Amino acid sequence: MQSLRFAIVCFALSLFLLLNACKAKENISKTIIVDQSGGGNFTKVQEAIDSIPSNNGLWTSIHVKAGEGSNVTLIQWGDFGSSSDSSTFKMYADNFVACDISFKNTHNHPLLLDVDHNVTWAPAALIQGDKASFHRCGFIGLQDTLADWQRRHYFVNCYIEGAVDFIWGGGQSIYQNCNINVTKSRIGSGNAYIAAQGRGTATDPSGFVFKDCVVFGTGPAFLGRAYGSYSRVVFYESHFDDIITPEGWDAWFSRGKEGTLTNSEVQCMGPGASMLNRVKWEKTLTVEALGQLVNLKSFINQESWIESQPIF
Known part of the structure; x- marks a missing residue:
């Protein structure tokens, strides 16, 4: 596809974005086809998005005919300078599914060392609606790539690329079987950070859980730094290449108050998974607490909304 930018602003009660190879269930009420060739x-x-009424209460499929898979179908733009307004793709609607598509912010791709291409906020996607899932999707950027802003989200078999806080926000999300590519080599001497989660209080249900993910690329990189006073990030049964800093985590905004943070690695593997020199304040979770976070049903899928979505 040619470069384009779009934002979902219809606030539909139920919006289903079906792209390429996903197979819908019978509860799709309407399919809209987008084809550049006419x-x-x-x-x-x-x-196509604008054609969906704001009071829509039925699942609607938008099928983009631009090849098959996230390596072919790409929505990209090059805005920068704002962690939210500059995003290539913005999603505010509840009840949303995307499959087999990539979202890219082209700023710093390739990295040009001049005033117009400095390393700065340049998100590829901002996800704010509740009950959103992404299957086999790509998110490509350098800083703030994926703004997992708030509410419940499920990312499965996705590819996420960046170097600075490139998965960030106050979302309540599970990332399962995702490939996470750290591109530290593109930012020179600065530090690389994968996750910057913004949980603000002890009762805030949000957090990022990475299950069975693969972290690779160029380092060194921190697994995360605290964007909120009660930031919560868990890596579970994931594989780390030899690119993770020995410390693993940075307290950032909570320096001196690390006891409120929940940063944890459980049963991870690979050359970057050694815990010998991790920060002393990394959290050791109880079996009950860990189970609550890594279980799809208890953490984000309390209403079985994932099973009710019209995919596969």
Whole structure:
């Protein structure tokens, strides 16, 4: 696809974005085809989204005919300077599914060392709606790539690329079987940080849980740094290449108050998973607390909304 930018602003009660190879269940009420060659209902994705009424209460499929898979179907833009407004893709609607597509912010790709291409906020996607899932999708950027802003999200078999806080926000999310590519080599001497989670209080249900993920690329990189006073990030049964800093974590905004943070690695493996020199304040979770976080049902899927979504 040609470079384009779109934002979901319809606040639909139920919006299903079906892209490429996903197979819908019978509860899809309508399918809208986007084809740049003119063979569909619209030639632009934003036009298709705008056609859905704001009071929509039925699942609607938007099928983008631009090849098969996230390596082929790409929505990209090059805005920068704002951690939210500059995002290539913005999703505010509840009840959302995307499959087999990539979102990319082209700022710093390739990295150009001039005033217009400095390393700064340049998100590829901002996800704010509740009950959103992404299957086999790509998120490509350098700083603040994926703004997992708030509410419940499920990322499965996705690819996420960046160097500075490139998975960040106050979302309540599980990342399962995702490939996480750290591109530290693109930022020179600065530090690389994977996750920057913004949980603000002890009762805030949010947090990032990475299950069965693979972390690779160029380092050294911190697994995360605290974007909120009660930041919560857990890596569970994931594989780390030899790119993780010995300390593992940075307290950042909570320096001196590390006791409120929940940063934890459980049963991780690989050359970057050694715990010998990790920060002393890394949390050791109880079996009950760990189970609550890594279990899909108890952490994000309390209403079985994932099973009710029209995919596969």
